[in-house]
Amino acid sequence: MLLEVNALDVRYGTTRAVRELDLKVEPGEIVAVLGANGAGKSSLLRSVQGLVRPAGGSIRFEGQSVLGLSAASRVSRGMVLVPEGRQIFTSLTVHENLLMGAYSRRDDVSAEIARIYERFPNLARRRDMFASVLSGGEQQMLAIGRALLARPRLMMLDEPSLGLSPLLVRALFDLIRELNRDGLSMLLVEQNTQMALQCASRAYVLELGRLVMSGPAAEILGDPRIAAAYLGSSERRH
Ligand SMILES: Nc1ncnc2c1ncn2[C@@H]1O[C@H](COP(=O)(O)OP(=O)(O)OP(=O)(O)O)[C@@H](O)[C@H]1O
Ligand SMILES: [Mg+2]
Numbered sequence: 459m460l461l462e463v464n465a466l467d468v469r470y471g472t473t474r475a476v477r478e479l480d481l482k483v484e485p486g487e488i489v490a491v492l493g494a495n496g497a498g499k500s501s502l503l504r505s506v507q508g509l510v511r512p513a514g515g516s517i518r519f520e521g522q523s524v525l526g527l528s529a530a531s532r533v534s535r536g537m538v539l540v541p542e543g544r545q546i547f548t549s550l551t552v553h554e555n556l557l558m559g560a561y562s563r564r565d566d567v568s569a570e571i572a573r574i575y576e577r578f579p580n581l582a583r584r585r586d587m588f589a590s591v592l593s594g595g596e597q598q599m600l601a602i603g604r605a606l607l608a609r610p611r612l613m614m615l616d617e618p619s620l621g622l623s624p625l626l627v628r629a630l631f632d633l634i635r636e637l638n639r640d641g642l643s644m645l646l647v648e649q650n651t652q653m654a655l656q657c658a659s660r661a662y663v664l665e666l667g668r669l670v671m672s673g674p675a676a677e678i679l680g681d682p683r684i685a686a687a688y689l690g691s692s693e694r695r696h
Contacts, residue, residue: 459521460485460612460643461506461537466515468501468667475501477667479515483612488634488644490654490675492684493664499647500542502664503614506645507539508532519612534562536611540618542647544601548590552581555589555600559607567607574603577633595626602633613637614645619653631657655679 461483468476476498483489491499504510506517508529517524524532546555556574560567575582578599584592589600598618605613615634619627631653638644638657648654655661655675663671663678671678678684 459483460487460519461645462516462518463502463506464516464518466502466505466517467513468498468505468510469513475667476505476512476664479664479667479669481662481669481672483643483645485643486638486641487660488638488646488658490658490661491645491647491664492649492651492654492661492678494649496666497664498667499664500616501667503539503541503616503645503647506614507537509539530562533608536609537614538605538608538610538612539614540601540605540616542616542620544597546589546592546597546600546604548588550589551586552589552592552600553585556581556604556607559604562608570607574606578603594621595623595629598622598626598630599633606637610642612643612645614647616647617649618646619648619650627653651684652679 459482463479463481466476466479467474479502491502493499501510505512508524508527519535519537524535524537547558550558556571575585580596581600581603589597592600619630622630627650634644634646635657646654646658655678658675660673661675661678662669663684671681671683
């Protein structure tokens, strides 16, 4: 098992953001996590990455507990989060942003950076510009490129399609599929239910921190309760 989360609890004061959650990712899988605003999706990813300390439960990566590890050590192990809102460094250049992804590595990353520029020609053209000039889609590509430089074994994406045009959403999901075909396992948080379920093998649906449904993506895609649960979810508070 690549990632195994058991009975995870995340609390902020009296708010129970994640309750007794069991979730796993097997090597090579794309696993989708769905749910409306406030369902606890980001809290799940942030606690797996080590940015939030869970109030209870266990998180195992490749068979070992990572609860005692800092976020940075988890990155070194290959657990890499592309956070909600991308969080690229707008006062650094595109190239400097990519280098930040490799900050914990001592080896030469120039060949990998060259591959990322091949994959994302828009980034190559803007390599010496401030990241603030990038479009939303380009910023998302940069955030993913930066995460790839950390050599992920599990890439966690928190709402990567948020704010992108339909065309860029399609390009993003093509990229997600391509990275997965190359062997990258992913935990994908999305409110774009349709697109996420089309590329995931399995999915978990959260509601107010609780797991309300899980199973093969194709089954969840065809479940009328999902359609009902997501009516009105396009009204984003972001
Ligand atoms: N730092 C925090 N302090 C206090 N409460 C928080 C904090 N972060 C999240 N919460 C609360 O925890 C619950 C889960 O939030 P979380 O951000 O994990 O949900 P989400 O599913 O990612 O939502 P969204 O789709 O809006 O990103 C919400 O009730 C939220 O208000
Ligand atoms: Mg969130």
